[in-house]
Amino acid sequence: MLDIPSPSHFITINRVSKSFASRKGAVRALGDIDLNIRSGEFVSIVGPSGCGKSTLMMLVSGLLKASGGDIHVDGKRIDKPSSDIGIVFQRDVLLEWRTALENIMLQAEIRKMDLAAAEKRARHLLDMVGLTGFEDSYPHELSGGMRQRVSICRALLHKPPLLVMDEPFGALDALTRDQLQLDLARIWQENGMTVVFITHSISEAVFLSDRVVVMSPRPGRIEQVLEIDLPRPRRLSIRDNTRFSAYSQEITQIFKKLGVLREGDDA
Amino acid sequence: MTSTDMSVPRPAGFGISQFQPPYAAITLVVFIVGWEVIARLTNLPTYLLPTPTAIVEAFYENWNLYLVNGGVTLIEILSGFFVAILIGIPLATVIAYSRTVDKAIYPLIVGSQTIPKAAIAPLLLAAFGYGLAPKITIVALMSFFPIVINSVVGFKMASPEMLHLASSMGATPLQTFWRFRLPQALPSMFAGMKLASVLSVIGAIVAEFVGAQSGLGYIIMVAGSNFRMDQQFAAIIFLSIMGMIFFWVIGFAERRALPWHASIRSDAD
Numbered sequence: 001m002l003d004i005p006s007p008s009h010f011i012t013i014n015r016v017s018k019s020f021a022s023r024k025g026a027v028r029a030l031g032d033i034d035l036n037i038r039s040g041e042f043v044s045i046v047g048p049s050g051c052g053k054s055t056l057m058m059l060v061s062g063l064l065k066a067s068g069g070d071i072h073v074d075g076k077r078i079d080k081p082s083s084d085i086g087i088v089f090q091r092d093v094l095l096e097w098r099t100a101l102e103n104i105m106l107q108a109e110i111r112k113m114d115l116a117a118a119e120k121r122a123r124h125l126l127d128m129v130g131l132t133g134f135e136d137s138y139p140h141e142l143s144g145g146m147r148q149r150v151s152i153c154r155a156l157l158h159k160p161p162l163l164v165m166d167e168p169f170g171a172l173d174a175l176t177r178d179q180l181q182l183d184l185a186r187i188w189q190e191n192g193m194t195v196v197f198i199t200h201s202i203s204e205a206v207f208l209s210d211r212v213v214v215m216s217p218r219p220g221r222i223e224q225v226l227e228i229d230l231p232r233p234r235r236l237s238i239r240d241n242t243r244f245s246a247y248s249q250e251i252t253q254i255f256k257k258l259g260v261l262r263e264g265d266d267a
Numbered sequence: 268m269t270s271t272d273m274s275v276p277r278p279a280g281f282g283i284s285q286f287q288p289p290y291a292a293i294t295l296v297v298f299i300v301g302w303e304v305i306a307r308l309t310n311l312p313t314y315l316l317p318t319p320t321a322i323v324e325a326f327y328e329n330w331n332l333y334l335v336n337g338g339v340t341l342i343e344i345l346s347g348f349f350v351a352i353l354i355g356i357p358l359a360t361v362i363a364y365s366r367t368v369d370k371a372i373y374p375l376i377v378g379s380q381t382i383p384k385a386a387i388a389p390l391l392l393a394a395f396g397y398g399l400a401p402k403i404t405i406v407a408l409m410s411f412f413p414i415v416i417n418s419v420v421g422f423k424m425a426s427p428e429m430l431h432l433a434s435s436m437g438a439t440p441l442q443t444f445w446r447f448r449l450p451q452a453l454p455s456m457f458a459g460m461k462l463a464s465v466l467s468v469i470g471a472i473v474a475e476f477v478g479a480q481s482g483l484g485y486i487i488m489v490a491g492s493n494f495r496m497d498q499q500f501a502a503i504i505f506l507s508i509m510g511m512i513f514f515w516v517i518g519f520a521e522r523r524a525l526p527w528h529a530s531i532r533s534d535a536d
Contacts, residue, residue, distance in 0.1 A: 063431050083437030089428045097450045097527045106446065110436040138527050 010039035010194050011060065011162070016069035017219075018055050028219040030055050032069060035213060035222060037196065039161070042188055044197040044205035045213045046251065048260045052220025053198045057166050060196060061085055073162060082162075083111075086155030086193075090167040092147040094139040100126065100150045101135040107157040118157060125153035128190075129183050145176035149183070156187065163188075166198045178236060181207055185234060202255075203239060206230075206247045214251055216258050223254055317497035322504065325497035332486065333505045339482040341509060343399060343471040347406020351463060354407070355414035356456070362415075363422030363448070376415055384408045385473040392478045402474040402482070409470035410463035417459025421452030454528045457521040464517050468510040 017031025030052035037043050045053045058064040060071060062082040071078045073085075094103050101122055108118035126135060129149040139147055148168060155163060169177045185208055188195055199205050205212045209228050216223040228247055230238060238244050255261040299319050306318040313321055326333060362369045388405050395401035425448045433443045475484025483506045490498035521528075 058431075061431075061435060063434060081431075081434035081437075083435060085435055087432060087435045089432070091426070091428055093426065093428045093432050095429075095447070095450065097453075097525065107436055110433075110438045110442050110446065140527070 008038060009036040010041070010074055011035075011037040011196070012072045013037075013056075013060070014069050014071070016056075016059060016066045016071055018052065018059060018064065019067045030059075030220040031067075033220070033222055035225075037194060040192050040194055042195045042197065042208055042210045043213060044199055044209040044211075045215060046199055046202060046205040047215030047220065048200065048217050048255070051215040051217040053215055054166050056220065057164055057196060057198050060162075061087060061164050084160060085162045085164055086158070086160040088148070088151055088155045088163070088165040088168040090170045092139075092144075092151040094147055094150055094154075096139050099136045099138055100131065100142065100146075103139070103150055104154045104157050107154050111158055113158065122153065122157055125156055126150075128187060129153060143176075145172050145180060148172060148180065152180075152184070152187070156191065156193075159191070159193075161193055163193050163195045165195065167200065168197075169201075169204065170199070177204070182236065184208065185232075189233060202248050202251045203244075206244060206251070207234060207239065212247070212251065214254050217260065223258065226250060314494040314496050317500055321497045322500040325495070326501040326505070329498070329501075333483070333502060336481055336483050336486050336502075337505055337509060340471050340475065340484065340506065343402040343406055343474070343482065344467045344509075344513065346399070347403045347408075347470060348410050348463060348467045350403060350407040351410035351414050351467075352460070355411050356418055359415050359418030359422060360444075362419050363452075369419075373419065376412065380412050380416075384470065388474050388477045392474070397478050397480060402471055402479070405474040406467045406470040409466040413459040413462040413466065414456070415459075417455045417462070418452060421455030421459075422448055424455065425451050453525055454521075457517065457525070460517050461514060461521075464513050465510065468506065468513070472506065 013033050013035040015031075016033045017028065019026040019028045021027075033056060045056060047053045055064065059066050060073065060078065062078040062080050065079070073082065094100075095106065098106065101119070104122040104125065105115070105118060107113075108115055108122070123132075123135065126132060129152065131146060131149055131153075134142065134146065139150070142150065148171075152168070155165075169180050172180065181204060184195075188208075195208075197205070197208060206228055212226045212228060213222055214224045214226065215221065226247060230241070230243060230247075252261060256263070303319050306316050317325070358372075362373050384405065387408065388401070391401040391404050395404065429447055429451070430443065433447050438446070471482070472484040472487070475482040476488060479485040483502045486502045487499050487506075490496070490502065
């Protein structure tokens with residue numbers, strides 16, 4: 001991690017650590033973490049459960065305070081919940097009492113945006129994720145994949161420079177997941193925002209990212225950062241590409257070395 | 268079914284399968300008719316078991332008595348119920364927002380539910396006399412617990428992610444309350460109010476039993492001591508209908524306020 005913070009870095013994470021209080025005293029969950037992310041970059045953070053990747057995402061969003069170190073986003077130090085972001089969680093967190101469109105418009109209402117312009121954009125976003133015709137559907141009338149699409153639209157309504165996603169496709173079936181990966185890649189290319197994407201799927205991370213940050217468990221540390229040099233736009237068939245397999249293999253080997261993955265015949 | 272299907276003659280069974288007989292109403296009619304027949308055949312004295320027709324007659328003879336006293340009981344029920352809401356919902360909000368208040372008060376509220384509120388009625392009557400105040404207090408006490416507890420449960424249903432989402436939007440505490448926490452809590456609040464509506468009727472009658480000069484509870488007591496079971500039944504039935512209407516009104520308000528919730532539940536049925 002010899003990255004030197006420079007103005008070209010949109011996010012700088014500098015010697016960040018996080019400890020939680022427990023009955024046995026402070027437990028170190030994370031750190032130290034050093035990571036710099038360029039503006040418009042798509043970075044995935046991949047690691048096993050309990051490696052603190054969600055904690056890292058909470059720290060970047062300002063939803064948690066770091067125990068040590070500091071985080072800057074767009075030159076501003078993060079010390080309170082940041083509102084210059086869009087967030088997508090594993091659970092879609094749609095408000096059941098609002099229709100798909102109203103759920104997206106919530107973002108505009110709370111930020112006191114121009115409602116007419118916001119509604120136009122909300123409809124455009126719904127169209128982009130293939131949900132035209134479902135504007136007035138309530139969440140319970142939508143499938144899991146459709147619900148998560150609505151929550152992505154909600155996160156994007158105010159054109160945030162940073163989109164933070166915490167295992168957003170983790171609860172979806174494999175086919176829906178593939179489709180949403182394609183949709184997300186397209187939206188990212190059209191909008192050019194910076195994306196921090198938390199996942200535990202190696203192939204999802206490689207497929208989507210410019211860089212993949214591989215984390216080790218307890219306490220979470222950055223084990224390795226891989227540049228994913230694959231052409232864009234990427235199609236699903238890229239997963240059969242030898243370079244794609246090589247990246248996946250490399251990450252798998254790291255997890256094997258860390259003892260996160262074990263194969264019975266390991267010598 | 269598309270519009271072209273309309274020209275095809277419907278099978279004879281089609282209309283019948285759509286028709287839902289009012290099963291509960293039929294059961295009720297059978298029950299009342301059975302009661303009438305048995306009471307007449309066995310020739311039981313009216314002070315043991317009056318016939319339904321005798322009950323209707325008793326009501327018809329003194330209908331203004333039931334109306335006036337029903338009005339008194341209704342005032343007690345509604346006043347106590349609204350007092351419970353006025354105190355209960357703000358208290359639940361404070362409990363939901365303050366961990367200290369939650370820890371200091373909530374366990375006591377949950378624990379004190381085991382106190383039979385009816386047993387406190389004589390104490391309150393001794394303290395407040397025989398007017399409306401002790402009755403309203405007892406109704407409020409009965410309604411208070413389900414309203415507070417269900418509201419607290421409702422407020423606590425706001426997930427950490429939902430609150431994180433609100434922060435990421437830069438929502439103020441007031442916006443978070445009105446747009447996230449309160450709507451999330453409403454279904455549970457309504458469940459509490461429905462429960463409270465049933466308990467409030469019980470509270471009013473118990474208070475009137477202990478000491479009153481008017482109200483349906485008073486009528487039931489007086490009719491009982493005069494062996495006028497027909498009048499007693501008339502008062503009980505009138506009271507039950509009032510209670511049902513009260514419960515239905517809250518259910519109606521719920522369906523109007525939370526159409527999204529009603530449809531979720533009907534999906535689950």
